[in-house]
Amino acid sequence: MKVSELGEFGLIDLLARMIAEKEGRKAPPDLILGIGDDAAVWRGDKSLQIATVDTMVEGVHFSPDTATWPEVGWKSLAINLSDIAAMGGEPRYALVAISLPSDTEVDAVAGLYEGMLALAGESGTTIAGGNVSRAPQVTVTVTVLGSSPNGEVLRRDAAHPGDIIAVTGYAGSAAAGLKMLQDNLKLPEAAAAYLRNAFLRPQPCLAEGRLLLSSGIRAAIDTSDGLVADLGHICQASRTGARINADSLPVHPAVREHFGAAARDMALGGGEDYELLFTGPAQVVDRIKSEAGCPVTVIGEITDKPEKIEVTDSQGRPVAVDIAGWTHF
Amino acid sequence: MKVSELGEFGLIDLLARMIAEKEGRKAPPDLILGIGDDAAVWRGDKSLQIATVDTMVEGVHFSPDTATWPEVGWKSLAINLSDIAAMGGEPRYALVAISLPSDTEVDAVAGLYEGMLALAGESGTTIAGGNVSRAPQVTVTVTVLGSSPNGEVLRRDAAHPGDIIAVTGYAGSAAAGLKMLQDNLKLPEAAAAYLRNAFLRPQPCLAEGRLLLSSGIRAAIDTSDGLVADLGHICQASRTGARINADSLPVHPAVREHFGAAARDMALGGGEDYELLFTGPAQVVDRIKSEAGCPVTVIGEITDKPEKIEVTDSQGRPVAVDIAGWTHF
Numbered sequence: 338m339k340v341s342e343l344g345e346f347g348l349i350d351l352l353a354r355m356i357a358e359k360e361g362r363k364a365p366p367d368l369i370l371g372i373g374d375d376a377a378v379w380r381g382d383k384s385l386q387i388a389t390v391d392t393m394v395e396g397v398h399f400s401p402d403t404a405t406w407p408e409v410g411w412k413s414l415a416i417n418l419s420d421i422a423a424m425g426g427e428p429r430y431a432l433v434a435i436s437l438p439s440d441t442e443v444d445a446v447a448g449l450y451e452g453m454l455a456l457a458g459e460s461g462t463t464i465a466g467g468n469v470s471r472a473p474q475v476t477v478t479v480t481v482l483g484s485s486p487n488g489e490v491l492r493r494d495a496a497h498p499g500d501i502i503a504v505t506g507y508a509g510s511a512a513a514g515l516k517m518l519q520d521n522l523k524l525p526e527a528a529a530a531y532l533r534n535a536f537l538r539p540q541p542c543l544a545e546g547r548l549l550l551s552s553g554i555r556a557a558i559d560t561s562d563g564l565v566a567d568l569g570h571i572c573q574a575s576r577t578g579a580r581i582n583a584d585s586l587p588v589h590p591a592v593r594e595h596f597g598a599a600a601r602d603m604a605l606g607g608g609e610d611y612e613l614l615f616t617g618p619a620q621v622v623d624r625i626k627s628e629a630g631c632p633v634t635v636i637g638e639i640t641d642k643p644e645k646i647e648v649t650d651s652q653g654r655p656v657a658v659d660i661a662g663w664t665h666f
Numbered sequence: 667m668k669v670s671e672l673g674e675f676g677l678i679d680l681l682a683r684m685i686a687e688k689e690g691r692k693a694p695p696d697l698i699l700g701i702g703d704d705a706a707v708w709r710g711d712k713s714l715q716i717a718t719v720d721t722m723v724e725g726v727h728f729s730p731d732t733a734t735w736p737e738v739g740w741k742s743l744a745i746n747l748s749d750i751a752a753m754g755g756e757p758r759y760a761l762v763a764i765s766l767p768s769d770t771e772v773d774a775v776a777g778l779y780e781g782m783l784a785l786a787g788e789s790g791t792t793i794a795g796g797n798v799s800r801a802p803q804v805t806v807t808v809t810v811l812g813s814s815p816n817g818e819v820l821r822r823d824a825a826h827p828g829d830i831i832a833v834t835g836y837a838g839s840a841a842a843g844l845k846m847l848q849d850n851l852k853l854p855e856a857a858a859a860y861l862r863n864a865f866l867r868p869q870p871c872l873a874e875g876r877l878l879l880s881s882g883i884r885a886a887i888d889t890s891d892g893l894v895a896d897l898g899h900i901c902q903a904s905r906t907g908a909r910i911n912a913d914s915l916p917v918h919p920a921v922r923e924h925f926g927a928a929a930r931d932m933a934l935g936g937g938e939d940y941e942l943l944f945t946g947p948a949q950v951v952d953r954i955k956s957e958a959g960c961p962v963t964v965i966g967e968i969t970d971k972p973e974k975i976e977v978t979d980s981q982g983r984p985v986a987v988d989i990a991g992w993t994h995f
Contacts, residue, residue, distance in 0.1 A: 340775065341768035349798055351772065352779055356793050359783040365758070365792055377795035379759065382711030388794065390761040390809055394801045429694070430708065432719040434807045439670035439995045443680065446669065450681055454688040463694055464685050465717065466706035469678055471995060472723045473802060478763045480719055480809040666768045666800060 341666045348666070373574065374493050375423035375559055378485075385490055387483040389420035395474040403518040406445045408537040409477065410452030416561065417481040418460055418541035419611040423559035425491040425550030426483040428462040428543070433479050436472030449477065460543060491550055491557035491615070493574035498641035500556065500616035502579060505545050506631050507589040508564050510535035512607020513596050528591035535589075539611040545629055549615050552625050557615035563608040565658050569646055571616065578645035581637030583656040605648065606659045670995045677995070702903065703822050704752035704888055707814075714819055716812040718749035724803040732847040735774045737866040739781030742806040745890065747789055747870035748940040752888035754820040754879030755812040757791040757872070762808050765801030778806065789872060820879055820886035820944070822903035827970035829885065829945035831908060834874050835960050836918040837893050839864035841936020842925050857920035864918075868940040874958055878944055881954050886944035892937040894987050898975055900945065907974035910966030912985040934977065935988045 340348055353372040364371070367380040376389035393399055393413045404412075414431060421428045433453065437446065457464055462481065514536030517524060524532065542559070549557055556575065558567045564586070572579050586604040593600050616639050626633040640647070648656045669677055682701040693700070696709040705718035722728055722742045733741075743760060750757045762782065766775065786793055791810065843865030846853060853861065871888070878886055885904065887896045893915070901908050915933040922929050944951075945968050955962040969976070977985045 338772045339768065340766055340770045340772055343772050345798055348772065348775065351776065352796075352798075355776065355779050356783065359787060360792055368759075368792060368794060371792070371794050372796065377759065377761065379794065382713065384711065386811075388759065388761055388809075388811060390763045390795065390797050390807070392763045392765055392797055392799045392801075392805075392807065394765055394799060396802070397800050430697075430706065430717065432706065432717055432809055434719045434721045434809075436721055436723055436805065437669055437995075439668065441669045443667045443669055443672050443677065446677065447680065447684065450684050454685065458688060463689055463697060463700070465697060465700050465708065466719065467681075467701065468719050468721055468807075469674055469681075470721045470723060471726050472721075472805065473725070476721075476765065476801065476805060478719070478721065478797075478807040480717075480761055480763075482715075482717060482811070666766075 345666050370492060375420040378424065378490050381484065385485040385488060387421055387424050387426040387485060387490065388480065389417050390478060390480040391416045391420065392476060392478040394476045404537050406448030407452030410449035411456050411538050413477040413479050414453045414456045415539045415541050416611065417479045418462065418543060419539065419559040419561065421481055421483040422542045422546035423491060423557055423613060424485065425546045426485045427547070428460055428481050428483040430465040430482045431457065431462050431479055433464055433467035433477070436470045436476040438473060439471060441475065460541065489550060491546060491555060493556065493558055493571050495555035496571050496575035496577050496616040496639045498577055498639050500639040501619045501622045501635055502568065502581060502614065502616050502637045502639060503622050503633055503635045504560065504564065504587065504612055504614045505542050505629065505633055506587070506610070506612040508560065508586045508610055508612065509592055509600060509603030509607045510589050511539065511609040512603040513592040524595055528595060531589065531591050536609065541611060542613045545613055545631060548625060548629060549613065553621050554615050554617040556617065557613050560610045560612045560614050561608060563606045564614065565605050565646060565648065567614055571614070572644050572646060576643050578640040578642035579637060580640055580647040582651060583648050584651040585634065585636050587632055587634040602659065674995050699821060704749040707753065707819050710813065714814040714817060716750055716753050716755040716814060716819065717809065718746050719807060719809040720745045720749065721805060721807040723805045733866050735777030736781030738806065739778035740785050740867050742808050743782045743785045743791070744868045744870050745940065746808045746810040747791065747872060748868065748888040748890065750810055750812040751871045751875035752820060752886055752942060753814065754875045755814045757789055757810050757812040759794040759811045760786065760791050760808055762793055762796035762806070765799045765805040767802060768800060770804065789870065818879060820875060820884060822885065822887055822900050824884035825900050825904035825906050825945040825968045827906055827968050829968040830948045830951045830964055831897065831910060831943065831945050831966045831968060832951050832962055832964045833889065833893065833916065833941055833943045834871050834958065834962055835916070835939070835941040837889065837915045837939055837941065838921055838929060838932030838936045839918050840868065840938040841932040842921045853924055857924060860918065860920050865938065870940060871942045874942055874960060877954060877958060878942065882950050883944050883946040885946065886942050889939045889941045889943050890937060892935045893943065894934050894975060894977065896943055901973050901975060905972050907969040907971035908966060909969055909976040911980060912977050913980040914963065914965050916961055916963040931988065
């Protein structure tokens with residue numbers, strides 16, 4: 338069987354089962370979360386240690402035709418910091434493994450690191466090591482180590498029926514940005530800049546993740562695969578269902594204005610927004626809405642129907658969703 | 667300028683300078699070793715934390731024509747454990763990022779993980795997370811996190827003039843194994859099996875690294891780039907020189923017998939042995955020789971001539987060395 342027939346999540350399940358089978362009986366007692374969440378978590382001497390890794394491949398995740406090298410560098414770190422944010426953690430150190438063709442311009446590599454270092458500086462992350470090797474196309478794999486000092490993390494398996502579902506920021510902006518770049522759409526300057534940044538310079542929600550954790554939220558995920566797909570990951574891990582109102586999704590005015598009817602689909606199914614989707618009691622979500630430095634929007638609630646995601650419009654009519662989100666195979 | 671003109675080590679220097687410039691003034695006080703050693707080291711709550719990352723790319727570091735998938739998986743973890751060994755640390759957790767073409771056989775991926783899990787089990791390493799993505803060729807990037815409980819690590823910058831230089835195991839066996847596979851040499855079964863394992867299933871010297879550290883050794887490196895090249899890294903970091911006797915290098919009988927005059931060149935310049943090269947006082951090295959579970963061979967001594975590596979034969983005649991070792995560009 339080919340990997341394409343099994344699919345990305347099928348492959349991950351297979352590997353997770355192999356690892357669990359081999360390590361199951363002797364898994365170290367300090368391992369709190371292994372494969373299956375946004376990041377791995379284990380108990381350190383005092384704090385919880387959080388570790389995550391993500392890869393960007395030229396021609397698959399980015400193209401030098403549409404992204405500058407600093408943007409590629411920024412994003413390759415940002416997608417990892419987003420996983421740390423989704424655990425409510427603080428990033429500490431990063432290791433950067435790059436593979437490159439021999440004829441890559443040194444300026445390109447330097448640009449990539451400039452973008453990465455800009456975000457490292459903003460987020461308090463130190464690049465402590467890495468690896469350089471040759472490959473037919475540029476590949477950047479970043480590992481980030483972080484911690485949660487208060488002994489708790491946000492997780493995918495902590496949603497409960499009755500929880501309110503909310504998201505930070507806007508949904509679908511990255512998908513709209515990708516569409517604009519791929520189709521070379523000419524949009525007004527402000528909208529174009531917003532959409533380009535949404536896709537190429539996502540801002541990891543580190544402060545928001547810490548606010549969620551300190552406010553008492555326990556269930557969260559970052560929206561990298563697409564809002565409904567990521568909500569599905571939460572429901573699968575928590576053995577719950579969910580009901581959301583597609584018309585309540587926070588769509589940015591630039592997306593609403595320039596993408597019309599497609600905007601809602603982008604918000605539901607588009608990946609790579611790197612916002613946080615979380616669930617919790619209504620009064621906790623209300624408090625977070627008033628304290629967060631970004632929009633926080635209630636979009637639905639967790640139900641007791643395992644893995645059933647119901648999406649309706651404001652009139653209660655079912656809405657079809659392409660929940661494939663971003664899948665690699 | 668192209669990366670190929672700058673070279674692998676030139677590129678690493680450039681990136682290390684960029685990072686130091688950006689982070690220099692605000693480098694976290696708990697960072698002990700950043701870029702420039704076998705692994706990064708920072709102070710945890712109690713123990714020292716050690717982190718390293720390494721990548722294997724299909725067609726560059728391995729070929730499915732000569733290596734089985736379990737061998738690729740074993741080696742992709744082994745080369746990282748070797749970096750932990752070179753710090754005198756204990757491995758704890760690994761994150762595995764794999765990139766694959768869509769038409770990769772699932773059995774190939776499962777085989778790769780089988781090999782990795784076999785070594786993970788032997789070495790007490792837990793695979794705690796990872797990432798799966800698409801790419802034109804199989805690429806495996808493994809990050810290993812480890813620790814050193816006693817507050818010290820082995821480092822490249824701790825050699826002193828007058829130190830004895832010693833190596834564990836045999837030198838040049840991996841290069842001979844690669845040559846055998848590439849040229850499809852037909853050797854007797856036992857020799858062929860030894861050489862294949864030397865190149866494809868290296869045994870990381872974790873016990874040896876811990877023995878070195880607990881015995882009082884402070885300067886070590888793993889021989890991944892080639893013995894003389896790696897000795898050069900020690901001399902560069904320690905601002906010392908070195909003098910070694912090429913005829914004293916530990917060459918395995920299978921290599922000596924089947925590769926004749928080329929054996930010495932393989933021992934001096936061949937990469938990927940993943941043995942430990944270390945320096946220290948003669949009496950400490952003597953004690954290690956008697957306590958180690960593998961051959962430990964004295965090959966020379968550290969001198970006070972910065973970065974001058976003198977290689978002679980037993981008669982004191984200069985020996986020319988191709989010190990390029992393994993370089994990517």
